[in-house]
Amino acid sequence: xxxxxxxxxxxxxxxxxxxxxxxxxxxxxxxxxxxxxxxxxxxxxxxxxxxxxxxxxxxxxxxxxxxxxxx
Numbered sequence: 696x697x698x699x700x701x702x703x704x705x706x707x708x709x710x711x712x713x714x715x716x717x718x719x720x721x722x723x724x725x726x727x728x729x730x731x732x733x734x735x736x737x738x739x740x741x742x743x744x745x746x747x748x749x750x751x752x753x754x755x756x757x758x759x760x761x762x763x764x765x766x
């Protein structure tokens with residue numbers, strides 16, 4: 696296994712390759728959490744509601760440029 700510090704470092708290294716689509720309708724929550732998520736993940740795309748999030752996700756499926764690993 697490893698120590699907590701070693702496991703945390705491995706997780707941080709792994710997460711740097713993950714693209715996130717974050718859907719949140721509360722601006723304050725979104726701003727705060729997106730700031731935190733950006734420290735851990737390769738990229739974080741924000742969507743202000745489910746309809747917009749679904750549209751962004753569908754577009755990512757048709758695009759070679761960007762795909763989301765975590766929604």
